[in-house]
Amino acid sequence: MEISQAKEAFLLISKNFDLEISEENLTEKMAIELLGKAIAELLNQNLEKLLQICYRVDLDENKLKQILHRSDPDFVAADLAQALWDRQKLKIEIRRRYSESK
Template sequence: MSILKIISKDFDIEERLPEEQLRNVLIDAFAYLIDNDFPKLIQILYKADVDQYKLKELLETVEGSSAAEVIADTYMARQKAKVETWEKYSRKN
């Protein structure tokens, strides 16, 4: 399972995007959701199991990044962690 495959369930993205481009696409998508569809933003973060307390703390303390950048980075980190966990346990079988 790849991070792109997981993320493409929430966003309409190409599954062969380099990670830096993926980050930029997600930043744009989260910026749009912040301004235009906050309930969907919350739903995506909830479904991804992003730690709301960690995200809130990051949004309050990270300087030099927009809210969309912080959310995109946190979302990507959570999805990467899921992939690592799946790979770890699928190798044991």
């Protein structure tokens, strides 16, 4: 049985934020909302840890700077959550394509 891309992306990124899946039918929207809440907390309490996570996830540095400096302050966490989510999905897609071509 193949795990859904949303659940796989959440499993990958949740390790960095110490998040747990409590919802069996996790949707992409739900995952991004959970991620946004965790990011908002780190923005307020531990920016260095958040930046380390962004580096580990391999979020483009220019994208990170753009979000931190140009996003509306009320939407920084949500924009960053979306960017990290998109990066994880891309990594999964590349990994799946590579494994299928073997």
